[in-house]
Amino acid sequence: MAEKIVFVGVLPEIVLIEDADQVVWVSQTGNLRVEFDPQRCPFSSNVFQAPPGVRLLSGTPRPGIKPGAFKYRIAIDDHVIAQGEVIIRGKPLF
Numbered sequence: 001m002a003e004k005i006v007f008v009g010v011l012p013e014i015v016l017i018e019d020a021d022q023v024v025w026v027s028q029t030g031n032l033r034v035e036f037d038p039q040r041c042p043f044s045s046n047v048f049q050a051p052p053g054v055r056l057l058s059g060t061p062r063p064g065i066k067p068g069a070f071k072y073r074i075a076i077d078d079h080v081i082a083q084g085e086v087i088i089r090g091k092p093l094f
Contacts, residue, residue: 014085019065023058023086025050030076032056042070042088061088 015023025034029052036046042061050056067090074082 012084013082014087016087016089017061018089019061019091022060025056025074026053027076028053031078033075033078034058034072035075036070036072040070042068042086058086066090 017023025032025048027050031052032048032050032054034048034056036043038046042065043058044062048056048058065088067088070086070088072084072086073080074084
């Protein structure tokens with residue numbers, strides 16, 4: 001008997017990136033929507049959308065954005081399913 005894996009929620013809940021990185025979200029089952037607070041969004045847009053199976057790319061953080069934690073909501077077919085967080089790490093001091 002074959003096993004079928006089912007992922008529930010958002011994996012991982014927290015993503016650590018640097019200023020030259022970007023985040024990629026994918027949903028195989030429905031229309032994906034990722035929404036950051038418009039006042040606390042590190043990317044050029046605070047809302048990202050994609051149809052099923054399409055990779056949703058954040059792009060790199062906006063120039064001059066300070067390191068920190070940025071929370072977002074994620075919805076599939078207009079139903080919020082989870083919350084996540086992108087943490088932008090600062091450059092090392094040494």
